[in-house]
Amino acid sequence: MNSWHPEIVLPEDxxxxxxxxxxxxxxxxxxxxxxxxxxxxxxxxxxxxxxxLQWPERKILDMNGQLAHSYFSDSHLMPTYxxxxxxxxxxxxxxxxxxxxxxDPWVVKVIADENGSELNLSLADVKxxxxxxxxxxxxxxxxxxxxxxxxxxxFSDFTRKYFRPDLKLTNFVYMATPGEDYYVGLDMKSAMxxxxxxxxxxxxxxxxxxxxxxxxxxxxxxxxxxSIKRLGFIQYTNERPADYxxxxxxxxxxxx
Amino acid sequence: xxxxxxxxxxxxxxxxxxxxPLLFLMIWSGLLIYWANDVYRIGPLHFFPxxxxxxxxMDHRLAEGxxxxxxxxxxxxxxxxxxxxxxxxxxxxxxLVPRSLSTFRNAWHVVLHxxxxxxxxxxxxxxxxxxxxxxxxIVMGVGSVLTGLAIYKPAQLAWLAALFGGYEGAxxxxxxxxxGYVLFFVVHxxxxxxxxxxxxxxxxxxxxxxEENE
Numbered sequence: 001m002n003s004w005h006p007e008i009v010l011p012e013d014x015x016x017x018x019x020x021x022x023x024x025x026x027x028x029x030x031x032x033x034x035x036x037x038x039x040x041x042x043x044x045x046x047x048x049x050x051x052x053l054q055w056p057e058r059k060i061l062d063m064n065g066q067l068a069h070s071y072f073s074d075s076h077l078m079p080t081y082x083x084x085x086x087x088x089x090x091x092x093x094x095x096x097x098x099x100x101x102x103x104d105p106w107v108v109k110v111i112a113d114e115n116g117s118e119l120n121l122s123l124a125d126v127k128x129x130x131x132x133x134x135x136x137x138x139x140x141x142x143x144x145x146x147x148x149x150x151x152x153x154x155f156s157d158f159t160r161k162y163f164r165p166d167l168k169l170t171n172f173v174y175m176a177t178p179g180e181d182y183y184v185g186l187d188m189k190s191a192m193x194x195x196x197x198x199x200x201x202x203x204x205x206x207x208x209x210x211x212x213x214x215x216x217x218x219x220x221x222x223x224x225x226x227s228i229k230r231l232g233f234i235q236y237t238n239e240r241p242a243d244y245x246x247x248x249x250x251x252x253x254x255x256x
Numbered sequence: 257x258x259x260x261x262x263x264x265x266x267x268x269x270x271x272x273x274x275x276x277p278l279l280f281l282m283i284w285s286g287l288l289i290y291w292a293n294d295v296y297r298i299g300p301l302h303f304f305p306x307x308x309x310x311x312x313x314m315d316h317r318l319a320e321g322x323x324x325x326x327x328x329x330x331x332x333x334x335x336x337x338x339x340x341x342x343x344x345x346x347x348x349x350x351x352l353v354p355r356s357l358s359t360f361r362n363a364w365h366v367v368l369h370x371x372x373x374x375x376x377x378x379x380x381x382x383x384x385x386x387x388x389x390x391x392x393x394i395v396m397g398v399g400s401v402l403t404g405l406a407i408y409k410p411a412q413l414a415w416l417a418a419l420f421g422g423y424e425g426a427x428x429x430x431x432x433x434x435x436g437y438v439l440f441f442v443v444h445x446x447x448x449x450x451x452x453x454x455x456x457x458x459x460x461x462x463x464x465x466x467e468e469n470e
Contacts, residue, residue: 008260008463015258019465022260026461030273037277053323060327071412078411079418137423139410142318143293145423195411221411249319251326256411 052249065253072189072255078220081135081147086203089138089146091210095244096177097230106214111235112163112170119162123214126198129153129161134195136220138227139256141245150218151201156192163236174241175217178232185241186219186226190255195220198231223254260463263381268348269459271339278332281324283434287314288321296431303431329404336397351380354387363388370447393440396433403430 010018047054053061108126110119132154139145159169173191176183190196199218200207207213212229219226225245235241246252264272287304291314296303309315343349354360362384368374370385377383382390406417406426420426448456458464 006262009257010259012258015260015465019260019463022461022463023457030460033273052319057323057327060330061323064326068409068412073412076412077414079414079422137410139423140293141322143289143427144295245319249323251322256409 049249051247051252061251062253065251065255068253068255069187069189072193074193078136078195078256081137083135083149085147086135086149087146089148089202089211090140090144091208092140092142092224093182093229094210096179096181097209097212098181106232108215108231109233110162111233121162123200125162126153126158126200126215129157132197133201134197134220136195136218138218138220138224141223141225141250141254148218149203150197150199151204152197152199152215152218154194155196155198155217156194158198159192159236170236170238172237172239172241174233174235174237175228175231176233177228177230180233182228182244183242184217184226184228185243185246185252186222187253190219190221193219193221221256223256225250226254257468258465259468261466262462263458263464264462265346265348266462267342267346268339269462271335271342272459274335275332275339278328278335279437281328282332283437285321285324285328286434287312288317289325290431291315291321292318296428303435326408333401336394336401340394351382352387353391354384359384359387370450389440389443393437396436396440400430400433403427403433 008015008018044054044056047056049055050058106123108121108123110121111117112119130153131151133149133151135147135149137145138148163169169188169192171188173186173188174183175186197218198215200215202208202211207216212231215231216229217227217231226243240252243252246254290303291309294302294304343352354363362377365374365377366383366385369376402416403420403426405413406420407423407430410417410423410426417423417426420429454464
């Protein structure tokens with residue numbers, strides 16, 4: 001834009017010409033800007049996909065995740081509710097749960113990346129940890145939410161007990177159903193959050209099949225897609241793990 | 257005598273036209289997200305009937321909608337902040353913000369006038385109804401950003417969600433504000449058409465051709 005005059009006063013025929021000149025120039029600039037913006041948008045939308053998402057969008061989502069991660073704190077809690085607030089929880093998703101669950105003997109295989117040590121734990125090993133009950137909002141990535149009542153062991157207690165305490169914590173943890181049909185990746189900070197539970201009870205009763213019997217993760221600080229059901233495999237790792245929905249165009253962090 | 261009078265500074269014109277596609281994209285991607293759990297209705301009026309998603313091909317695009325929403329939110333918010341900062345620093349806000357309660361009364365008169373029920377009122381650059389709606393839309397924008405943050409991070413920003421009646425409350429307000437933008441858009445475009453070419457050209461080139469008697 002050229003210099004900025006509050007008023008332009010010119011003889012009659014010149015004013016018409018000045019107006020036409022301005023109009024032509026600014027509509028041209030505007031048109032080019034619109035074409036440029038549209039082209040930029042089309043460029044972004046046609047980039048190669050990374051895990052089901054155009055790489056520029058994937059990069060920004062990962063940056064958003066990093067930003068949220070740096071603000072993330074154990075003292076930022078999902079609000080808790082009372083028993084009378086508890087509602088019905090829609091059992092969404094049953095990937096990796098086609099075989100019947102036999103809680104006895106249930107085996108959770110735990111692998112610590114660094115020394116490759118492998119541990120087979122039973123449900124009793126999880127139940128031996130201090131029991132935590134919580135009533136929190138479960139937020140589905142679809143948009144609905146429900147207040148649910150959970151009982152289980154804190155994943156942080158589990159990690160301190162069964163992951164060698166002399167080892168430095170890894171950056172990530174990978175969890176999967178026994179056949180690895182469904183799997184989630186978590187950053188360690190979120191996994192160690194005090195509201196992240198290895199749950200074996202829902203509504204005061206052992207987990208029903210559709211809620212992931214006999215053991216599932218409940219992580220209210222993330223969308224429900226991360227609260228993996230029928231947990232059979234845990235791996236501590238420094239590589240960012242694969243994530244079922246994260247590979248299909250969704251945000252890997254999915255943090256709330 | 258005719259002269260060209262500067263109406264909209266270049267900054268305002270850029271902010272306006274940058275906001276237009278960004279707001280459109282935010283609403284569009286928001287609808288792709290909303291499809292996955294489209295629970296809102298007023299009596300028999302359902303937001304939205306299935307054919308709406310079908311016609312605009314908005315179904316089964318949740319991941320895409322979320323990605324677009326959380327990428328373009330940055331540009332939308334930055335443009336909004338720059339616009340507000342500009343109006344504050346340049347003093348333009350004085351022409352935009354209702355200065356007294358009478359502005360609201362006058363705004364009502366402008367509406368009546370537009371409906372042919374009242375004689376016109378004297379006005380500055382923006383009439384009272386424009387002051388109320390152009391300031392209101394900024395308040396709505398702030399509301400959208402805050403409720404958006406509340407549903408984006410209800411654990412980390414639980415206090416913010418609480419401010420809007422919790423996660424569900426914030427989600428509802430976020431949706432209602434979006435419907436508000438659509439209504440604003442309809443009235444805005446209708447008014448621009450009524451005001452004519454000279455006015456519309458003003459938001460592109462900045463100048464309006466005015467007739468002044470000496």
